[in-house]
Amino acid sequence: MEGDRIEEVTLVHSPVDEISHLALDIGGSLIKMVYFSTSREQPIDKTQNNSSRDSHGGVSRGSKDGRLLNGRLYFLKFETSKINECLDFISSKQLHYRGHQHCGFPASDKNIIKATGGGAFKFADLFKEKLGISLDKVEEMSSLVSGANFLLKAVPSEAFTYVNGQRNYVQIDHNDLYPYLLVNIGSGVSMIKVDGDGKYERVSGTSVGGGTFWGLGKLLTKCKSFDDLLEMSHQGNNRVIDMLVGDIYGGMDYLKIGLSSTAIASSFGKAVSENRELEEYRPEDVARSLLRMISNNIGQIAYLNALRFGLKKIFFGGFFIRGHAYTMDTISVAVDFWSKGEAKAMFLRHEGFLGALGAFMNYQLVEEFPDSIRLMGEKTRDPLVGDLTDNGVIECCVQASN
Numbered sequence: 550m551e552g553d554r555i556e557e558v559t560l561v562h563s564p565v566d567e568i569s570h571l572a573l574d575i576g577g578s579l580i581k582m583v584y585f586s587t588s589r590e591q592p593i594d595k596t597q598n599n600s601s602r603d604s605h606g607g608v609s610r611g612s613k614d615g616r617l618l619n620g621r622l623y624f625l626k627f628e629t630s631k632i633n634e635c636l637d638f639i640s641s642k643q644l645h646y647r648g649h650q651h652c653g654f655p656a657s658d659k660n661i662i663k664a665t666g667g668g669a670f671k672f673a674d675l676f677k678e679k680l681g682i683s684l685d686k687v688e689e690m691s692s693l694v695s696g697a698n699f700l701l702k703a704v705p706s707e708a709f710t711y712v713n714g715q716r717n718y719v720q721i722d723h724n725d726l727y728p729y730l731l732v733n734i735g736s737g738v739s740m741i742k743v744d745g746d747g748k749y750e751r752v753s754g755t756s757v758g759g760g761t762f763w764g765l766g767k768l769l770t771k772c773k774s775f776d777d778l779l780e781m782s783h784q785g786n787n788r789v790i791d792m793l794v795g796d797i798y799g800g801m802d803y804l805k806i807g808l809s810s811t812a813i814a815s816s817f818g819k820a821v822s823e824n825r826e827l828e829e830y831r832p833e834d835v836a837r838s839l840l841r842m843i844s845n846n847i848g849q850i851a852y853l854n855a856l857r858f859g860l861k862k863i864f865f866g867g868f869f870i871r872g873h874a875y876t877m878d879t880i881s882v883a884v885d886f887w888s889k890g891e892a893k894a895m896f897l898r899h900e901g902f903l904g905a906l907g908a909f910m911n912y913q914l915v916e917e918f919p920d921s922i923r924l925m926g927e928k929t930r931d932p933l934v935g936d937l938t939d940n941g942v943i944e945c946c947v948q949a950s951n
């Protein structure tokens with residue numbers, strides 16, 4: 550577990566915080582958790598002349614559509630294989646009890662929490678037995694889509710391209726967002742054509758995804774954590790193991806079919822002829838080749854699906870990416886190469902939390918106001934550095950109907 554990180558985040562809590570609306574995305578590798586909390590310690594924004602404290606301390610402002618509440622959205626993750634740590638966390642913070650009737654939200658049933666991902670089925674009995682919690686299941690693809698639509702519409706500077714080591718933030722035109730392809734790279738990969746709010750179709754998928762990178766990487770490099778594997782890949786050189794076009798063509802390009810001498814002709818192909826044992830390769834180089842192989846493959850399949858449906862925008866999410874430069878660069882180059890510059894790979898700052906946010910959005914509080922939660926991380930920090938590739942917390946404003 551990322552226990553130390555979780556403590557960092559939870560220390561931000563004060564004992565008098567009002568917590569409400571916990572949502573979970575229980576995936577094959579990771580459990581993602583999102584919950585909202587208002588804080589009594591929170592300073593009132595004096596510039597808002599119609600502000601007032603609600604009875605629970607969160608700032609609330611009346612509006613003709615409902616109530617605006619300032620607070621924090623907390624984002625945490627746990628390893629699914631250590632689900633007990635997640636259960637202990639919920640139990641120790643009493644996340645399933647606290648604040649359900651508070652914060653000015655419509656009351657939600659005590660001990661029922663929204664949950665998506667396969668684990669909402671697999672672990673339903675465990676949640677019931679250990680915590681007395683019933684999981685209200687939200688369909689996984691629909692959660693990913695509502696999470697992505699919400700982020701793209703409500704969060705400024707959410708999406709960015711990654712070209713030549715440079716992030717370029719994309720202004721989303723709300724009237725020109727659809728259709729797009731959402732590629733969620735979790736343990737496995739889902740590719741979803743999104744045509745509007747609640748309008749989507751899962752058009753493809755591949756089992757060669759984040760779980761493959763982490764699983765093969767663990768076996769081949771003996772590294773102990775995903776972050777170590779990523780760090781290793783950063784230090785490595787894939788040319789040691791990958792067979793390049795130049796290796797086959799005597800150092801020459803094969804421009805007739807658009808391949809430079811440095812293009813990979815065969816991932817891991819050099820390992821065949823060299824007769825070296827695994828131990829004779831640097832783990833860094835192995836990690837690099839592996840990351841390149843998987844990112845390239847996903848980029849290529851994504852492009853083919855975009856082509857299939859004439860989609861120009863491809864958004865990549867899921868915790869495989871982790872804001873990692875080399876991963877994003879490889880995916881971007883693959884999409885650019887195959888589409889001859891026609892399609893664009895874009896990444897999301899809250900990449901890993903689409904499903905959990907989607908499940909959170911499923912609470913009735915946002916039913917009438919689908920775009921009404923505004924994440925305002927920029928109030929407290931530079932939005933351009935405020936990625937959520939790990940646990941984190943962001944200031945936000947929630948509109949609740951009551």
Ligand SMILES: Nc1ncnc2c1ncn2[C@@H]1O[C@H](COP(=O)(O)OP(=O)(O)OP(=O)(O)O)[C@@H](O)[C@H]1O
Pocket residue numbers: 575576577578579580628666667734735736737738758759760761762763775776867868869870871901
């Ligand atoms: N700390 C971590 N521990 C394990 N995997 C991690 C970690 N950080 C990033 N990853 C990567 O993220 C992937 C899981 O991503 P994500 O949480 O989006 O999917 P998931 O919901 O678990 O999977 P699925 O949707 O297929 O059930 C892992 O397979 C791994 O590649």
Ligand SMILES: CC(C)(CO)[C@@H](O)C(=O)NCCC(=O)O
Pocket residue numbers: 576577666667689735736737738739753754755756
């Ligand atoms: C099975 C899910 C949807 C579970 O999240 C995911 O792991 C996935 O999309 N896997 C790829 C399966 C396939 O389409 O081949």
